Amino acid sequence: MNHLATFQARSILALGLSNALALGCAGQPEERAETQEIIDNLQQAGFPADDITVVDDTVYVGRDAVVSLEASREMLEAAGTSQEQYRTNNTISTALIKICVSGPGFTGVFSTALDLAIQNYDELPLTFTMARAPSSGCNFTINAVIDPNMNGGVAGFPSGGLPYGTITIGGQLAQYGVDTIEHVITHELGHTIGFRHSDYYNRAISCGIGGNEGDAGVGAILIPDTPSTAVVGGSIMNSCFQASETGELTSTDLVALRTMYSAPRHLPASSTNWGWGNVSNVRLGAGDNVASVAAGASVSLSSNFFIDAGLGGCPGCISQIVFGVSGSGSKQCIYSGAGVVNSSAATTLTAPTTPGTYYIWAAPQWQYTCNDALNNTFTGAAVGVLEVYADPLSWGWGNVSNVTINGKPNNRRVRVAPGGSLSLTESYYVNAGLAGCPGCISQIVSGIEDGSKACVYNGVGIASGATGATLTAPTQPGVYKIWSASSWQFNCNDALALSNNGAATSYVEVDSCGHDKCAAGGALSAGCDHQCVADICAADSYCCNNSWDAQCVSEVATVCHQGC
């Protein structure tokens, strides 16, 4: 055991654990048997013995990650996966929609930091949202506790599809300020959903000292599209933190989260309330709070808002409201002023240049000016979704463009019933010679995320034209990307087998409304088609209580400001 050797200024997570070590005591005999099995399983799975620590009958690896008996057993079962921003073999179930974090002992900067850390995970449309307890509809609750003697954090890995249930945060972190505490909490929450240390293979990268936490083909899977090598400041999941951290997820952390738990299966409401104010009726472009736009495009946003700084105990405060796009620097301040205000405002945001799904967030501030508010606001509560597609999607020696789904162009979302089929058409151009391989057999594969895929082109030479396929939609309601990928294989079957999850060229919405909101029929449920049906039923309850008649269809335009 060489934990004392890690007592370095930068080894703060290790410090915290080692302090806890001093409190270790013997447990009950049956607990010891369980502890021994976990240790045996870990060693069999390839973790070096000196990286396994036992404190109060709790087993840790990598200094701050608790391993439960189930998790250690699952590591053995999963042996044989590839070695290589890293995750455990176990992730959390996509059936978990809302994970709550209960931190009744978190006050002052710790409370602020906990809120900010939770917000980090709500920056992106994931299969789950996080919220501070108490909150309604929690599928799982992580208990956050403060250990006044600790100077770091401790958490564990998921098992059985559930997050690890406890994070422990060191009370001595108060000396570093709110951003560094936010960093440590975000890091520990990352472990609970399956993130391993980005420099697990060489802790010296972030700690200045230390070796390999152990991989051995179990529990350290490289997350696609993230770097396999770590640098200081490169990830919130570095083993050790610095005294000064931003607390924010890095660009590769966002990619890792999106890759592991992507997609807005659960669309956010078009409003958020922070006690002394709120925004509501957030709309993007001419539609509701969900929009599909081309990479880098301008996005107009409008919102109602209410401000009463007095409700927050600061009646004279100058208040601001900032809107932004997750995973990008685009943000705008739509209001700055004092007093009680009930109004609306509009602004323009810029879509990211990388295709993908992003949240629109809103956050309040108390600063002197809009500029100060912008400089101090990096994320907020999700109030909308931006689906960014590439048109054309180019790969150097070819492209696809002008994607239409069921005859509708790619700047419009198209509704498809769960598991239903959809008709894709698109234009393509290939010229393998541009990449120095004029004789190569080229393929284009297009598909729907979590749905089916099809080889839409196979040939040699220079070619262009229109192509298409019939695809099968996923069975879970949500918004999914339509993607394309290119390859040089011998035939379509080989290309199909190798192509998955390419870049987005369009989006499609799978919903459970029963019928299109643009067609008359039975009453719709307010929750079935994100905001529009809910808005119409709020204005005209007949549509959800009795039937969706022609009047309801006309309200798609007058209430939702959408075309049919």
Ligand SMILES: [Zn+2]
């Ligand atoms: Zn850690």
